[in-house]
Amino acid sequence: MNFSQYPITILLIAANVIITLIGFNNAAFAGKAIMHPYLVKRENQYYRFISSGFLHADYLHLIFNMFTLFFFGMAVEFYFTEYILGGSISYLLLYFLGLVVSDIPSYIKHKNDYQYRSLGASGAVSAVVFAAIIFNPWTSIYIYGAIKISAAFYALLYIAYCIYMGKRNADNINHDAHLWGSLFGLAFTLILIASLQPGLIGPILEELKHPSLLGR
16 A cells, blocks of 8 residues: 555644644643633634644544544545545545534533533544545445444444434543534535536435445
């Protein structure tokens, strides 16, 4: 595999790893970067919509997000370039807008809650995952490396899981961002296709007519 063909994905992963490791070892840095809606509203610290997306709760959270970004990010980087959908620029817009848009509902909900804080690249990664699924919905995904299902079925399970975990609110990981990032990724990519390459819509719809629960 030629990693030089996927520079944006590698760059995003490197940035996430470096900034997360700094946050692990510097509580003051993490405190200034984490999403804190109360301070965003009162001190106009809007940069937190971006900076919080490069922090992670622990190594497992980081590894899971970066593992997902590695595989689905490479797919999106390939599709956006191969199908002339804006290439790297569109990919970066998908990622960074995914960070911002996925945090807006939580910001509105918690802007008066001083105790609430959240972090993670999950909103952006979710946007990337669902953008990739549009192009190949019935490809196989192996959950925990063993359970084989189709990407589209995984998407439905993923949304259900995000809604459930968001209602529990048991950690600092913004599970609501997973849901809104997923929906944004779908909407962004469909609008991009309709605007730049409407001829792709027919093949995508045709592919959807031949579902496969386990993938192929």
